[in-house]
Amino acid sequence: MIPIKSSEITPENVYLNRRTFMKGVGLAALGGLAVAACAPAATPIAEPAASTAGTAAPVATASTGATTDELGDPVNSYEQITNYNNFYEFTTDKEKVAGLAKDFPTRPWTVEVGGLVNNPGTFSIEDILSTFEREERVYRLRCVEGWSMVIPWLGFQLSKLLEKADPQSSAKYVRFETLMDPDKMPGERSSWFEWPYVEGLRIDEAMNPLALIATGLYGKELLPQNGAPLRLVVPWKYGFKSIKSIVKIDLVEEQPTSLWMAAAPNEYGFYANVNPEVQHPRWSQRTERRIGETKRRETLMFNGYGDEVAHLYDGMNLAAYY
Amino acid sequence: MTAKLPTLRFTKFQIFVHVAALLPLVVLIIDALRGNLSYNPIQEATFRTGKTAMILLVASLACTPANTLFGFTPAIKVRRALGLYAFLYALVHFTIYIGVDYGFDLRLVLLELEEKRYVIVGFAAFLILLALTLTSTKGMQRRLKKNWKKLHKWVYAAGILVMFHFIWVQKSDIREPLIWTGVLGLLLLLRWQPVRTRILSFRTSRRAGRRKPRPTEPAKVSEPEPAAQ
Numbered sequence: 123m124i125p126i127k128s129s130e131i132t133p134e135n136v137y138l139n140r141r142t143f144m145k146g147v148g149l150a151a152l153g154g155l156a157v158a159a160c161a162p163a164a165t166p167i168a169e170p171a172a173s174t175a176g177t178a179a180p181v182a183t184a185s186t187g188a189t190t191d192e193l194g195d196p197v198n199s200y201e202q203i204t205n206y207n208n209f210y211e212f213t214t215d216k217e218k219v220a221g222l223a224k225d226f227p228t229r230p231w232t233v234e235v236g237g238l239v240n241n242p243g244t245f246s247i248e249d250i251l252s253t254f255e256r257e258e259r260v261y262r263l264r265c266v267e268g269w270s271m272v273i274p275w276l277g278f279q280l281s282k283l284l285e286k287a288d289p290q291s292s293a294k295y296v297r298f299e300t301l302m303d304p305d306k307m308p309g310e311r312s313s314w315f316e317w318p319y320v321e322g323l324r325i326d327e328a329m330n331p332l333a334l335i336a337t338g339l340y341g342k343e344l345l346p347q348n349g350a351p352l353r354l355v356v357p358w359k360y361g362f363k364s365i366k367s368i369v370k371i372d373l374v375e376e377q378p379t380s381l382w383m384a385a386a387p388n389e390y391g392f393y394a395n396v397n398p399e400v401q402h403p404r405w406s407q408r409t410e411r412r413i414g415e416t417k418r419r420e421t422l423m424f425n426g427y428g429d430e431v432a433h434l435y436d437g438m439n440l441a442a443y444y
Numbered sequence: 445m446t447a448k449l450p451t452l453r454f455t456k457f458q459i460f461v462h463v464a465a466l467l468p469l470v471v472l473i474i475d476a477l478r479g480n481l482s483y484n485p486i487q488e489a490t491f492r493t494g495k496t497a498m499i500l501l502v503a504s505l506a507c508t509p510a511n512t513l514f515g516f517t518p519a520i521k522v523r524r525a526l527g528l529y530a531f532l533y534a535l536v537h538f539t540i541y542i543g544v545d546y547g548f549d550l551r552l553v554l555l556e557l558e559e560k561r562y563v564i565v566g567f568a569a570f571l572i573l574l575a576l577t578l579t580s581t582k583g584m585q586r587r588l589k590k591n592w593k594k595l596h597k598w599v600y601a602a603g604i605l606v607m608f609h610f611i612w613v614q615k616s617d618i619r620e621p622l623i624w625t626g627v628l629g630l631l632l633l634l635r636w637q638p639v640r641t642r643i644l645s646f647r648t649s650r651r652a653g654r655r656k657p658r659p660t661e662p663a664k665v666s667e668p669e670p671a672a673q
């Protein structure tokens with residue numbers, strides 16, 4: 123049912139190919155008219171895999187090596203994934219997040235699970251890592267801004283964590299909260315938003331097998347810029363739903379108000395399902411730019427995960443519940 | 445000693461303006477060749493060319509008030525060039541959009557067009573700049589006579605459309621485009637007769653208070669004016 127397991131082993135040469143491909147893209151962007159059709163034709167240059175990303179510890183249990191998602195689209199390079207990040211808690215500049223997050227301490231780290239549950243508790247990240255067995259899931263990530271990547275995450279199903287917490291019957295929603303610490307996350311000093319970052323899911327969405335708590339990618343522990351030490355990944359929703367560096371998970375009765383809903387309620391709704399038919403008030407969602415490619419792709423309903431999640435929204439007007 | 449070498453007629457200020465206007469394009473080319481255009485090179489190139497086009501457009505609009513109100517005469521000599529450079533960057537900007545981003549796939553472009561109002565206003569501004577560029581020559585100015593001034597007043601409409609474009613393109617934080625909209629608004633205000641009269645009379649009275657008048661009379665405009673009075 124979940125079409126996302128991985129098999130072979132290769133990430134390094136994929137990574138190199140992608141890097142040279144990027145150069146092709148740069149050329150094409152410039153050549154405009156002339157070069158548009160022949161982007162990947164640059165000479166391969168072997169480069170060391172060093173990036174500004176820093177080093178991430180490999181994960182012992184992790185199987186890695188998927189080269190494509192289930193649709194056959196190649197995964198993005200580790201360098202792309204760890205250097206192009208929307209993480210407003212550090213900065214709104216996607217290419218500056220990695221540098222600013224470099225020394226962000228992810229240990230010690232605790233996650234408080236509470237609200238309408240029978241087994242509340244505060245868990246250290248070590249507890250979490252030893253309790254839940256992790257697997258690799260290759261997911262497309264579609265940003266509301268109109269770009270996308272394919273990312274080999276490492277994590278466990280959110281449903282497993284929720285089952286352990288044992289939600290009460292009155293619990294209707296799950297509310298997530300990011301660490302609030304403006305000294306370590308300088309973006310949280312900006313008065314433009316109401317910090318901390320908050321996100322939410324309906325409980326049936328949260329229990330869907332696709333909903334993942336990721337603690338790694340590319341077979342390594344997460345780097346801070348990707349939301350270390352643990353983050354949500356809900357691949358059928360726009361990227362901003364996948365809240366990072368979580369410290370608090372609460373089961374609640376009322377629909378939580380996310381940071382983006384508070385910032386622009388007419389533009390960012392609670393559901394935020396990827397949907398080419400429902401435009402953002404100021405731009406279209408019909409196409410997306412896959413990072414590393416030139417010409418745009420058409421965006422897929424539910425980001426291509428309709429078989430797994432469409433039933434969650436049976437009978438709902440998705441234009442009204444955007 | 446018969447052939448006369450053409451004399452260099454560029455002032456230092458003009459050279460500065462041409463270099464400054466071309467520099468972003470040179471840097472863009474170098475960065476593109478070196479694969480230095482970020483992890484989202486199409487967006488980076490789109491942003492850079494759009495921003496430069498916008499700044500050059502605003503700069504060209506600042507030339508007339510700089511001359512007539514503040515006596516900065518060199519400004520009038522670079523006004524047309526600034527307007528033409530603005531169009532050049534807008535053309536590259538547009539070409540990246542159609543040619544690289546959408547791979548000349550008109551179906552994809554049209555699929556989205558009605559949901560992308562920022563593209564519609566951007567395109568309207570682009571068409572105005574195109575019309576002004578095509579009529580920017582002295583010959584055209586002569587041929588169009590009075591209509592030329594009327595036509596070139598549309599540069600303000602282009603400026604306003606570009607600001608809408610700039611604001612609507614943002615994801616959330618619109619402070620930067622609002623600052624530029626403010627600059628454009630200020631420049632528009634400076635064309636307003638009551639404001640102009642006040643500034644000019646203030647300057648005249650200050651000058652009268654000095655012993656030696658400073659040579660700050662506005663230059664007589666002898667070349668085509670991309671912006672009307």
Ligand code: HEM
Binds near residue numbers: 569
């Ligand atoms: C010809 C039609 C035009 C099209 C199709 C177009 C398209 C675009 C696109 C796609 C973006 C970036 C959106 C994004 O990736 O989020 C953009 C940004 C921008 N464009 Fe245009 N544009 C056009 C005309 C113009 C003109 C005439 C100007 C100025 C003279 C201009 C100035 C800008 C500016 C200032 C930005 C924002 C740059 C930034 O945020 O740093 N555009 N435009």
